[in-house]
Amino acid sequence: MLHPLDYAVLAAYLLAVLAICARTARRSPGSDELFLAGRSLGVGVVGLSLFASNISSTTLIGLPGAAWQSGISVANYEWMAALVLVFTAVFVAPVLLGNRLTTIPELLEKRFDARMRKYLSAVTVFLALVLDTAGSLYAGAVVLMLFVPGLPLGLTCALIAVFAGLYTAAGGLRAVAYSDVLQSLVLLVGSLVLCLLVFGEFDFRWSQVVAAVEPDKLSLIRPLDDPALPWLGTLIGLPVLGFYYWTMNQYVSQRLLGARDVGTAGRGAVLAALLKLLPLFLMVIPGVMAIALFTDLERPDAVFPRLVAEYAPAGLAGLILAGLLAAIMSSVDSALNSSSTLITLDFVKPRRPDMDTRAMARLGRIITLVLVALAALWAPAIDRFPGLFAYLQQTFAYVTPPLVAVFLLGLFGRRVGARAAFRGTLSGHALSAAWFAASQLGWLDLHFTIVAGLLFGLSLLAILAWQALDGETPRPDQLAAVARSRAPAVPVDVRWGAGLVVALTAALVLAFR
Template sequence: MSEVGAAISGIDIAVLIAYFVVTIIIGVWVAKTTETGDDLFLAGRALTWGVIGFSLFASNISSTTLIGLAGAAYSAGISVSTYEWMSGVPLIILAFVFAPLYLRSRITTIPEFLELRFDRRSRVYFSLVTILLSIIVDTAGGLYAGSVVLKTFFPDLVIWQVCLGLGLFAGIYTAAGGLKAVVYTDVLQAVVLIFGSTLMTIIMFGELDYSWARVVEAAPAGHLSMIQPLDDPQLPWLGIIMGVSLLGFWYWVTNQYIVQRVLGAKDLKHAQWGAMLGGFLKLIPLFTMVLPGAMAIVLLPDLPNADMVFPTLVTTVLPVGITGLVLAGLVAAIMSSVDSTLNSASTLVVHDFIEPHHPEFKPEKVGRYGQVTTLILMVVAIAWAPMISNFGGLWSYLQQAFSILVPPIAAIFLIGVFWRRGNGDGAFWSLVVGHSVGLVVFFAGQFGYWPIHFTINVGIMALFSTVVFVVVSLATAAPDAEQIERTTWRPEIAIAEGTLGGAWYRNLKIQAGLLILAMLAVLIGFW
């Protein structure tokens, strides 16, 4: 690691400092226009499609994504990128089905939609689970992972001090500027990420004389294929069908810290165009973050630790200055994940638990509560982040643990907006029973009693949760007709005015069709 750190030049550090300065300027500028709760949580509901699309992309890319995608491609193959390029599917569903319902409902949080569709029990349950995961897993995990990654470049850094510095930096500008500060810094971060990773890919490919054949020859059998056998430990083909699609649905359609950008859209048209842009941008990581890991097999054939692929490439392949730019992209990935989760968690706390008990609060007071809540959650995340190292192997199970969280949520959202008979009892007990049984299945898997890949478990548990939802709903009273009318999907609400006529590139259906074709091209090209 010391060799990696020694490769960082003064020019690279200057580029990093310049990135921080620009981020501070954006945060201060936005903070001046942030006054009310609507400003803090939803950017005044004024976000346009370009900002939404780039922010969706940046908030999704974390430091562990950059390190993990390259490392997984180096050691196990490119099938892991399925999580990236398949994001277009749930984003299309978001655009055509859920964005119209969310914006018509004028909600601030996703759990709030559950109360409108079902009842308050489901809202409180889902909100508590989301807040806990946002702070303990996403925010603290992002700080810790980012600190570990930065330590590979700067070995003298102390983990807790880096967690503190990153947390304070992201927390303060998020508390001051809210979602608007988050999304505008996300645009900067997305540009830096895309530009830096693309440059690295081009330079690496040049080192190979732009010969893909050399990569194919050096790669083990099946390494460059998306579709893997049923017994593949990383991602079996059945897991793509049963798990990746549902995990993606939860992440892109029901996850507060992602969907908050869409809730803050200027109108439905911008929300839908932003979702489509996000889908196209998610095709990029395969080529700029995954394939470099595959190409590294030729350039760095004997690395003992696959997670060192990205740091080693940055410090050995890239020229001075560009190294600093890619490092800025790495810091950008850390910041965009941390600021997004902080803002979404504070939104949930204030809007789902404080405002309902204090309807007399003025918008300005709600905004102050949101800022204080953000700072408190920031302190909790900073304090917890260094503790993660004590969990050892347990932390590696967290990705698999999402197989517990996702299935009941996916079931009640997907079935609930189409099946008008689904009711509050069905939704609540689907969450409770689905998560309880999912927890049993998870631990059974850890001790070898349930040897089924977690992505396949997602599909099995989603089916089980659907059965619970349907059976309990049919056994209890039907929901209110007016409630159903406002919160279930109909074809006539799917398309925003102004997204079908005019130039072809403004046509939402054409955009969705092109995105589907692009995903099919990736699948066929790397089958």
């Protein structure tokens, strides 16, 4: 049970979020402000908001649980994200900002046609609804139910949904991004405190941790037959999943699109990449320590709540719980705002081109509330799956590889036409569905990260095969949309920052290999 001081900390956090929402709502009349914060976000806001939008169910709940179950190799998702972010900062962000995009699917329309825009947009909204939003609502409910016994799962998901939905609809991306800054700081402080408290159970000596845990649980690079994350999956699968999540996923990339300029976007992405190196120490390793501390847990999703309940004293428990709620709210508000953006601009606006900005903003707020209601209805169903992290990552592994394949070919290729792109993407998803069915029937048994890499390669081949059969040549205006010569130059400090992230990542992997 929580101490009165913990409730005071939680109340202070909620009041701070409401104050941010109230302040930003007064200056949010139009769609550009609602969806992209007026393209005025600075470096700190972009970087911290990128970090906070991801640090939710897949991190605070999923990472410690996965580490408790299978070891620190789950942190490979985090350092791979850092590499993807710096790649995006140097090679992709200039194209995105040079085209002054409002949505990522808009680039596929410029490079291919409207079909590809709507296809990517529809899939993105689906994933944001059933994975990001519903998963975050479920994660928040799991924790609140531990501290407030007797709360039903469905009602708890609904309460979180109402709060997140209302302030997202009211304040738009500016409220989302500014509250993300607060949430990032609370999250980092809370996670650091909990990590130190748990490490204190081992007298702050790493040798005691090593002695208490099986050696293979402390290795990032695992054998090919490892059931959790084989090295081949890290090599060929995680870059695909990471590229979709950090570059193509509207709810993450919207922060880059809302940056002041390409330099701001690049610096923000580098800052987020540096922060993504921290979860190994703040969230994954405490999960591994829990192997020696808890032997009676039945589900990995209970590891983080149990750590908080057992080791956080009064006041600090409230701060850590506020950090968790902050992270969950961040992912919920990010997914809601981006999905509202996609539906409004990619589906409604083309049919009603005369709609003014205030009408679009009003529609976007209505869509936000509808989406959060749908996510709240689906969230309790996640309890039937074996674990939150597996639910999220395995779904991404089958759905995203064809999308990444067509995006990269469109961005860096010059010969693929619109018809081949669309047909090849459909073929890739048909193959994904067949592979998923075969795996469920027991005909194929490969780790889902390896499957992601193979589906990516097969989707590339499918698109190129359709291009060879079709022979359509892209128009000059389609190629101009992704021309490097027309993209803004990447500042030197962004390139140096990217190099620093790569060096630090290499050092981290070597240290825990």
